[in-house]
Amino acid sequence: MLYFTPSSSSLGFSFASKQTIEDVINFSSEIGFGIVVLGKKVKIPINPINYYLKMIKYWKKADIVLATYPYICRPTKDNFLRIWESNLIEKLNGNKFSILYIADLPIEQSISSRKVVDHKAYEIEERIFKSFYSLLVFNENMKKEIQNNYGIDDERFVEFEILDYGVDFVPLPIKQIKRSYKIIYAGALAKNRCSWIKDLPHSDNFVYEFFGKNGEWINGLNRKDIGYKGFLPPDKLSKYASTDCHFGIIVYDPAFIEYLKYVSTSKFSAYMVAGLPILYSSKYSYLSHLVNEYKVGLPISSFDEIPKIIDNLTEQEYNKIRNNCLKLGEKIRQGYFFKKAVSTDLGSERRDNMKFYLGEKV
Template identity: 30%
Template sequence: MKGRKVRYYLKDSFLHNQHEKNAGSKARNDVEAILISEGYKGLEIKVDNWYQMNFFKAQQHKYSATKSVFDQLGLGDELVIQFPIIHHTFLIAQLIKQAQKRGAKFYLLIHDIETLRHAAGSEVKLRHKLRNYFQEKKAMMSVDGIIVHNDIMKGVLANQGFPVDKMVSLEIFDYLIPNFQEKSLPQKEQAIIVAGNLNPTKSGYLYSLPENPAYNLYGVGYDESRALNNITYFGAFMPDDLPAALEGSFGLVWDGDSSETCQGTYGNYLRFNNSHKASLYLAAGFPLVVWKQSALSHFVLENGCGIAVESLHDLKETIDNLSDTDYQDLVDNAKRVGQEIRDGHYLKTALTHLK
């Protein structure tokens, strides 16, 4: 028998190249770094390239790999899992329950929830519904605690039957910046920053923006052949290099195909979801522009670190109506929150509230 409990995290890595110019792994890598700083030890799930296997062989392989990790847990041990699990198995809930019988505790940190992403979207294929049920709902129901994005997400999940006392709100994602150097103060008259996935399927609104204000774009997937006159495209950067490259007045958090509102699968998801790019902007010292109906609007307005609009067609007037003092207050608050984000404050705080 082991003497004292150990706090672990599941080290669960993508099989593809870690040096891609997108933020796919950035959020997970930062969570790992913060957990390590808090004394958590990594338990690595070791898998072969199951993408080359047929469905049943892949499931069997991932089940065995996950079981070999969970079998190491004993009485009083705790395991934090970033969710969704990259190497997911349909039988994850069963494996969790087996380890819980030995006295282990499991906690999930939510990055994405597919059932919420598609909540207001189009019809979901039966195959995906089954996967969402076995790999999402059953897993989430079986654990001892869940770190969700915000109180809106907590409320929606409570309505779906998840116990409120098991859920803790993160509020906003942390974003670690190695060798951070403060930039010169942003100015109200500068362009709006848009960073991330600029592909028309996710960010279609970028191709139908009003003439003002101007926008500075950073990221992958941008169709330059459709560039508008008020757009400057700066290319793609590695996540740790991106903050220093950003120039502008506000960072924009917007999704979907319309500049009038956030709609479609990606746009509606902002009603529940904390977009990771919000953390990027704040960590870099920029106040935010968010959709008024987004979950993040509550955090932004309560902390005074940005503005909320119903439509991007309202944005120029909203900014014009800000006095220089108003704007400076937003920048000061963004810098204050940004410091907390760079320090890992939000995850560290959420971890202390898990039962």
């Protein structure tokens, strides 16, 4: 069994993507997969030769293949190379038991970002998806979107529900509550994407702290209750957030509301492993589903509701939500959702279905 992945140090990956790449390497290794890292510190497609020679050499040897999309056959490559790579993967997979872990839908994300999508992108994605026997997807919404686009049968899908997030830090089970509260936001902080920060309400009972790249402009807001703290790597951020903060806030551009029904986010997972209850828009349908299922946060319909929600929250109520976050966060930290989906895929019934699908004798 081999897991194929580009190196997280390859150019062009976001911090969230790098985290996911490293996590899947670790989690797949823990359940018995050998790891084949492609293109170490190489900017693909400028120098793709070693990348593809290594892919061909080891893919041919594997009895079971696992890869993550969109990190395999990356959308940042030009169409010519993606077409070539998707054809290569189709041929290499052949009659192998092959699993594609789908961490994102880049076409739908581009549409949400109001970008023009080349029709070739659909053709390439269809070839990739159909060349793998099993597709691991977040939820029913993602499955249906893929089926609407490409007509893939139900039995080819396994749902994994939540993006796992591996950090070494383990939060303390008990946390002393101090008034005032700290609300944290961690992520990309470019001004054109985070202008909403200036609209956050004032309160004597809480402050906001922001972590990430390109957030220096936040200090220019000249608000004592809002501070930019720079960038921290995941382990250090989890430790700080778990020890010193009380809530994680999740905010996205309204254009992404449609896209967010397909995925949970690395931000959600990062807050869970730190034991932070989340504040989030009730318009985020899949996050709302997860929060309702696991009881790990509080919905808001507007920023103006934040002071009232926090002021009315008792320490007992807060600790109950935090304990739910700790339980879910422990699963996320251990790779529970990824491992469960892959283990389900490797079960005898799924393997027999695959043989039937490929026309082999069972």
